[in-house]
Amino acid sequence: MWKRALTATLVIAGMAMASHARAQAPEPYAITPELIAAAQKDGKVVFYTATDVAVAEKLAELFKKTYSGIDVQVERAGSERVFQRVGQEISSGIYNADVIETSDAVHFEYFKRQSWLVPMVPDEVAKKWPEDEKDPDGYFAAYRAHLSVIAYRTDLLPEADAPKTWTDLLDPKYKGKMVKAHPGYSGTVMTATFVLQELLGWDFFEKLGQQQVMQVQSSTEPPKKLAQGERALEIDGNEYNIFRLQDEGVPIKIVYPAEGTPLAVGNAAVLANSPHPEAAKLFYAFLFSREAQQLNSDSGGLRSFHPEVKEKTSRTPLSQIKLLHLDPAKLEPMIQEIKSNYEKYFGT
Amino acid sequence: MTDIAMTTWEGRRRSVDLSIPTFVLLALLLSVLVILPLFWIIYYAFRSDANGAFTFANFAALVTDPTLLRAYGLAVGMAFAVGVLSCAIATPMAWLVARTDLPGRKFIRVLVTASFVTPPFLGAIAYEILAAPNSGIINVLYRKIFGLDPAVVLVNIYTMSGLVFAIACFTFPYVFTLVANALDKVPSDLEDASAILGGKALTTLRRVTFPLVLPAMLAGTLIAILQSLTMFGSPAILALPAGFHVITTKIWSLFQFPPQLGLAAASAIPLLIITVILLRAQKMVLGRKGYTVLGGKSGSPRIVKLGKWKWAAGLFVLAVLSMTIILPYGAIFKTAFTNTASDPLNLQTITLKHWNFVLFEFSATQLALRNTFLLGILTATGVTIVALVTAYLVTRRSIPGSNYLGLLATAPIAIPGIVLGVGLFLSYANPTFQLYGTIWILLIAFMTIELPAGYQQMSSSFAGVHPELEEAGRIMGASRLRTLWDITTPLLRTSVIAAWCFVFVGTIRELSATILLTTANTKLVSVIIYDLNESGDLGAICVLGIILLIASFAVVYVANNVPVLGRSREPQTT
Numbered sequence: 070m071w072k073r074a075l076t077a078t079l080v081i082a083g084m085a086m087a088s089h090a091r092a093q094a095p096e097p098y099a100i101t102p103e104l105i106a107a108a109q110k111d112g113k114v115v116f117y118t119a120t121d122v123a124v125a126e127k128l129a130e131l132f133k134k135t136y137s138g139i140d141v142q143v144e145r146a147g148s149e150r151v152f153q154r155v156g157q158e159i160s161s162g163i164y165n166a167d168v169i170e171t172s173d174a175v176h177f178e179y180f181k182r183q184s185w186l187v188p189m190v191p192d193e194v195a196k197k198w199p200e201d202e203k204d205p206d207g208y209f210a211a212y213r214a215h216l217s218v219i220a221y222r223t224d225l226l227p228e229a230d231a232p233k234t235w236t237d238l239l240d241p242k243y244k245g246k247m248v249k250a251h252p253g254y255s256g257t258v259m260t261a262t263f264v265l266q267e268l269l270g271w272d273f274f275e276k277l278g279q280q281q282v283m284q285v286q287s288s289t290e291p292p293k294k295l296a297q298g299e300r301a302l303e304i305d306g307n308e309y310n311i312f313r314l315q316d317e318g319v320p321i322k323i324v325y326p327a328e329g330t331p332l333a334v335g336n337a338a339v340l341a342n343s344p345h346p347e348a349a350k351l352f353y354a355f356l357f358s359r360e361a362q363q364l365n366s367d368s369g370g371l372r373s374f375h376p377e378v379k380e381k382t383s384r385t386p387l388s389q390i391k392l393l394h395l396d397p398a399k400l401e402p403m404i405q406e407i408k409s410n411y412e413k414y415f416g417t
Numbered sequence: 418m419t420d421i422a423m424t425t426w427e428g429r430r431r432s433v434d435l436s437i438p439t440f441v442l443l444a445l446l447l448s449v450l451v452i453l454p455l456f457w458i459i460y461y462a463f464r465s466d467a468n469g470a471f472t473f474a475n476f477a478a479l480v481t482d483p484t485l486l487r488a489y490g491l492a493v494g495m496a497f498a499v500g501v502l503s504c505a506i507a508t509p510m511a512w513l514v515a516r517t518d519l520p521g522r523k524f525i526r527v528l529v530t531a532s533f534v535t536p537p538f539l540g541a542i543a544y545e546i547l548a549a550p551n552s553g554i555i556n557v558l559y560r561k562i563f564g565l566d567p568a569v570v571l572v573n574i575y576t577m578s579g580l581v582f583a584i585a586c587f588t589f590p591y592v593f594t595l596v597a598n599a600l601d602k603v604p605s606d607l608e609d610a611s612a613i614l615g616g617k618a619l620t621t622l623r624r625v626t627f628p629l630v631l632p633a634m635l636a637g638t639l640i641a642i643l644q645s646l647t648m649f650g651s652p653a654i655l656a657l658p659a660g661f662h663v664i665t666t667k668i669w670s671l672f673q674f675p676p677q678l679g680l681a682a683a684s685a686i687p688l689l690i691i692t693v694i695l696l697r698a699q700k701m702v703l704g705r706k707g708y709t710v711l712g713g714k715s716g717s718p719r720i721v722k723l724g725k726w727k728w729a730a731g732l733f734v735l736a737v738l739s740m741t742i743i744l745p746y747g748a749i750f751k752t753a754f755t756n757t758a759s760d761p762l763n764l765q766t767i768t769l770k771h772w773n774f775v776l777f778e779f780s781a782t783q784l785a786l787r788n789t790f791l792l793g794i795l796t797a798t799g800v801t802i803v804a805l806v807t808a809y810l811v812t813r814r815s816i817p818g819s820n821y822l823g824l825l826a827t828a829p830i831a832i833p834g835i836v837l838g839v840g841l842f843l844s845y846a847n848p849t850f851q852l853y854g855t856i857w858i859l860l861i862a863f864m865t866i867e868l869p870a871g872y873q874q875m876s877s878s879f880a881g882v883h884p885e886l887e888e889a890g891r892i893m894g895a896s897r898l899r900t901l902w903d904i905t906t907p908l909l910r911t912s913v914i915a916a917w918c919f920v921f922v923g924t925i926r927e928l929s930a931t932i933l934l935t936t937a938n939t940k941l942v943s944v945i946i947y948d949l950n951e952s953g954d955l956g957a958i959c960v961l962g963i964i965l966l967i968a969s970f971a972v973v974y975v976a977n978n979v980p981v982l983g984r985s986r987e988p989q990t991t
Contacts, residue, residue, distance in 0.1 A: 153672065
């Protein structure tokens with residue numbers, strides 16, 4: 070049933086956005102002792118996430134330490150698989166998840182239209198988040214952001230040989246040396262593929278497909294292939310995984326091309342009919358707290374929209390990087406085309 | 418024997434014969450298990466995803482969509498290559514083990530049989546660690562030893578041939594077991610006759626022994642082909658990085674958002690048809706098996722003295738065992754204890770980091786382990802009981818029409834795991850049957866998948882028990898089911914336990930149907946291994962793999978040493 074609904078909505082995607090009834094965002098809420106007590110009664114919260122599993126588990130650990138007696142079940146998969154799973158579950162009448170987070174902005178517009186979300190606005194989001202990074206109706210907000218970056222192993226590829234621009238990647242000298250994640254699986258790469266295709270055209274991907282690129286699934290995976298030394302250069306992949314590897318001492322460098330670097334915003338929201346509504350509410354507010362956001366930045370390498378979060382000085386601040394932003398409304402009708410073109414050029 | 422009959426004699430005389438209700442119940446159960454998913458696959462194949470109307474468009478896409486055709490072509494090519502390679506490795510090895518004086522041949526046989534426990538997807542991951550073109554341990558060592566440039570690659574597992582090799586390593590035990598058993602049975606008098614008539618050893622081998630085991634070789638090869646054609650895990654791990662789909666991964670990708678259920682159902686149907694054709698071929702081949710045991714077991718099989726060839730033979734066997742057992746397990750152990758897979762192994766790099774992550778930080782571990790073993794035990798017990806009763810009704814032909822039960826119990830063998838996954842998803846993931854998201858849908862899937870194997874084992878062992886013992890029980894007034902439970906089952910104890918273990922191991926290594934049917938609360942170890950592979954956490958995978966293997970060996974060991982069937986400890990009736 071949701072397939073049919075989707076087909077219809079895909080057609081009128083743009084219109085639906087415009088004509089969506091603008092409800093007022095609900096009143097912001099604070100973390101009160103009553104909320105904590107109610108959440109403790111729920112005893113558990115289920116978090117569907119696309120953030121790297123180690124980062125997400127660390128966050129869960131902090132939550133459990135801060136609010137005793139509430140267990141966190143972390144369910145990690147690539148954004149598109151989280152989306153697929155939630156879609157399958159809800160259309161089968163199963164409500165497993167409390168809080169959901171993916172790095173594909175299209176998902177949240179879709180969830181909102183399907184009325185799968187509960188609007189709620191934590192205090193912190195209301196007061197401190199930039200207007201662009203939260204839903205005006207209060208259904209979701211940007212929990213994290215990261216870039217999809219070109220990066221290389223400095224010991225396997227001398228700095229002079231490293232690419233400077235996107236089109237440098239088409240140089241035959243990189244043949245068989247690159248690794249890349251898949252847009253059918255990763256929301257980050259879906260976003261990146263769309264903005265790069267706008268910037269450089271499909272022609273770029275067609276030529277890239279000739280470069281014997283190693284194809285992996287999740288955008289967390291190319292950095293790990295670099296760490297293993299399986300490939301010297303990644304075409305896309307999470308910036309935050311690279312930061313983590315750099316912190317571990319792996320010799321990796323990021324390239325921010327002058328043409329721009331794709332930005333993937335990871336929204337979070339609370340699902341309607343969630344099995345643990347109070348715990349979900351508490352966990353959702355916790356996600357945007359300064360402590361959680363700082364942890365994401367320190368140990369996770371994620372970018373944060375919280376103005377008080379301090380980034381490590383070793384990282385290039387977002388303000389110095391040219392960003393390629395995504396318009397979700399434009400991407401949504403293109404998804405099928407991107408996937409079939411991608412399969413044509415890369416084989417899977 | 419009278420002991421058994423006497424102890425529970427009282428009260429049996431009055432009991433009703435339950436065989437008819439049992440028959441009806443079993444027939445219903447098997448029909449639901451087998452026919453329902455197939456019905457939904459066919460229904461959806463003719464249904465348009467866009468508007469739900471009747472359509473042939475999905476089948477048209479099968480012929481016109483080049484990506485689907487390519488996936489089918491590659492899958493069939495891969496499967497045949499695996500079949501041929503498995504046969505080429507397994508046959509000489511089976512001959513060496515069964516018919517020569519090779520030292521340690523009994524041990525080798527046990528080792529190959531035990532390697533059956535390795536889930537193929539774990540083997541594929543082990544080969545990623547060993548033979549990835551740049552970071553693979555084999556390539557790194559090769560370059561180091563010969564001081565070569567980093568661009569030199571000795572082996573690359575992310576290719577079609579790499580995939581074929583990695584699958585064949587874990588399917589050759591099928592061929593090996595069949596051929597070795599057949600060689601055991603080849604009557605030595607025929608070979609003696611050839612030798613007496615002046616045939617040299619090689620001539621005897623070529624003209625007598627080889628033709629006699631040919632059916633077993635072909636049958637084993639067909640099983641290997643079938644296994645690899647319907648396999649999901651290994652291609653997903655090795656073919657996707659190489660940039661191609663086989664049909665199982667292609668069907669799986671059709672479930673990506675927005676899911677194309679109609680096309681997925683339609684693309685599953687040719688796979689079903691190919692499987693049926695292959696099984697028919699196997700039946701035709703095995704149908705001629707009669708003459709392999711023509712002379713019965715006359716004396717012990719002739720043992721060929723290897724002499725100076727002993728070293729060559731030993732090296733060959735060692736090479737095969739290294740590739741299928743020693744190297745993969747070595748790689749898995751090394752990765753579980755070092756930071757990244759390519760780190761050199763020394764005291765500084767040894768770490769328990771991955772163990773700590775899997776056991777204490779990763780919240781899915783416990784749930785997945787619990788689910789996996791719960792389902793393994795439930796499925797094994799369920800399948801053994803259903804297979805036992807079905808095999809009894811069929812072999813003893815106590816009720817007209819019981820043959821159809823046998824047919825239904827064997828039918829699932831023709832349904833590839835991923836097709837069954839599609840079918841079950843379509844059948845039970847709707848608001849009417851809310852089984853999707855529970856472990857019951859997985860139990861149904863596993864029981865359906867494992868039923869044929871369990872049934873085959875039970876029915877062949879029934880053939881070995883003479884009905885006179887059961888007749889004695891019947892004469893004493895016991896009902897059929899009481900007789901089955903009190904007399905036949907204890908007699909079949911070893912086979913029952915073997916079947917149970919076989920099904921258990923089969924269940925915990927299943928991935929192709931599972932991948933479509935699990936949700937957050939019904940995670941299985943095989944699925945989290947697959948998820949972790951997608952995010953590149955090799956260390957954690959290896960830890961989970963080791964836990965899975967140790968636990969399966971433990972369960973198999975316990976099952977073989979604890980009297981599962983209550984009455985089996987009683988008088989040694991056999």
